[in-house]
Amino acid sequence: MNRRNFLTFTAVGLATLPASSLFAGGHGRTGTFKGASNHVTTGTAEIAGNKVNLLADFTFDGAPDPKVALGKNGYDKDTLMGLLKSNNGASSYEIPAGIDASQYNEVWIWCEKFNVPLGVAKLN
16 A cells, blocks of 8 residues: 555544544543633543543633542532643543542632632533
8 A cells, every 4th residue: 555545544534533533542432621610621621541632622710729539410519630630631630549440520729728610511
């Protein structure tokens, strides 16, 4: 197969995959962020194995003390994974030992200092 045919074959093959598989790698449950408390939080969160991944499209307008956590129809402080590593782009957070991620349906960006939500992604 020559290079041109390979590129055509690859492009056609990728076009037939669902967008979520291309974007998230098809590894886990994903959700789209919505801002909270007058903050702008956008992009995609994914739970894959024992990690929460904020994907390349993630953006956050900034606040003091933003942390990543899980929730089940509401924020759960026992799932805090530490400070948000970046306000833009991809980052990854390890889910605390003993937490069963399958029991949660949300990824939160939470301001621990002021005890307010900054964004939440409901997972599919």
